[in-house]
Amino acid sequence: MGDEGGAAIRAGGFGDRLAGAMSEFGPLCVGVDPHASLLRAWGLEDDVEGLRRFSLTVVEALAGRVAALKPQAAFFERHGSAGVAVLEEVIAGCRGTGTQCVVDAKRGDIGSTMAGYADAYLGEGSPLAGDAVTLSPYLGLGSLLPALDAARESGRGVFVLALTSNPEGASVQGAAGPDGSTVAAGVVGGVEQWNRGCDFSHIAPGGVVVGATVGDAARRFGVPLADFHGPILAPGFGAQGAGSEQVRAVFKGALDRVLPSSSRAVLAQGPGVAGLRRAAGQACDQLQPILTGTNH
Numbered sequence: 001m002g003d004e005g006g007a008a009i010r011a012g013g014f015g016d017r018l019a020g021a022m023s024e025f026g027p028l029c030v031g032v033d034p035h036a037s038l039l040r041a042w043g044l045e046d047d048v049e050g051l052r053r054f055s056l057t058v059v060e061a062l063a064g065r066v067a068a069l070k071p072q073a074a075f076f077e078r079h080g081s082a083g084v085a086v087l088e089e090v091i092a093g094c095r096g097t098g099t100q101c102v103v104d105a106k107r108g109d110i111g112s113t114m115a116g117y118a119d120a121y122l123g124e125g126s127p128l129a130g131d132a133v134t135l136s137p138y139l140g141l142g143s144l145l146p147a148l149d150a151a152r153e154s155g156r157g158v159f160v161l162a163l164t165s166n167p168e169g170a171s172v173q174g175a176a177g178p179d180g181s182t183v184a185a186g187v188v189g190g191v192e193q194w195n196r197g198c199d200f201s202h203i204a205p206g207g208v209v210v211g212a213t214v215g216d217a218a219r220r221f222g223v224p225l226a227d228f229h230g231p232i233l234a235p236g237f238g239a240q241g242a243g244s245e246q247v248r249a250v251f252k253g254a255l256d257r258v259l260p261s262s263s264r265a266v267l268a269q270g271p272g273v274a275g276l277r278r279a280a281g282q283a284c285d286q287l288q289p290i291l292t293g294t295n296h
């Protein structure tokens with residue numbers, strides 16, 4: 001993907017902030033996924049007040065203690081506009097704590113519409129703008145350029161879906177084009193090309209999503225993770241079955257840029273703030289020896 005027309009981002013953009021947060025708090029992202037079943041397990045109603053209590057408890061417990069929080073937009077949107085207002089409170093709650101807020105909205109559309117999503121999730125002053133947003137490249141990676149450019153302008157970041165943690169993903173993401181390269185490899189290579197136009201010190205602002213559950217698919221599909229300079233969001237750690245050994249195997253050669261993400265496995269240890277902190281701390285302790293230091 002070309003870099004034409006974009007102003008260079010200042011160092012200290014999203015990737016560098018994330019690198020700082022990972023070094024301060026450890027390499028873990030905790031997902032804020034207020035499933036109806038979790039609200040009930042916490043003794044809350046499945047309504048906006050329950051959603052608010054749940055989400056703000058997670059923020060109170062973990063903001064300023066983990067590298068990133070990742071609110072899952074779906075579970076806020078299912079409560080309508082009042083639920084989206086709670087998502088805005090979660091994003092505001094992360095601000096200024098050092099914890100990076102990744103809004104997991106998986107947006108993607110034709111370029112002209114992408115500009116609207118970019119304003120919402122990456123625009124300065126937007127209540128829905130965290131530090132980064134997840135994007136879907138199904139309409140072509142080039143269609144995401146308005147969001148990438150907005151991220152560069154505002155010092156924010158993106159995570160583009162490349163090789164997702166669900167078993168159904170591989171049938172699309174492992175498909176090969178006429179030159180033999182796979183969709184997943186093209187996404188990672190395209191985001192890397194965009195990163196080359198950005199100014200950064202440690203980690204570039206353009207990230208990708210590669211599930212911790214994908215086994216040897218990254219290698220089989222020729223996904224160039226070792227040459228990628230952005231952050232790699234790795235859902236699937238915890239409830240979807242991946243542990244630290246899977247993280248080590250999948251991301252060999254890129255371990256210093258991997259941000260494993262766990263939602264239900266941590267959230268199930270609520271509603272107490274202490275239980276949430278303990279669960280996040282234990283997950284971090286498992287990952288720390290693998291993800292910090294040299295790439296094995």
Ligand SMILES: O=c1ccn([C@@H]2O[C@H](COP(=O)(O)O)[C@@H](O)[C@H]2O)c(=O)[nH]1
Nearest residue numbers: 031072164165211235239240262263264
């Ligand atoms: O490939 C992907 C991309 C995103 N997700 C999201 O991450 C969390 C996972 O939750 P767990 O409870 O830890 O399984 C959820 O919000 C997904 O939408 C993903 O799982 N895989």
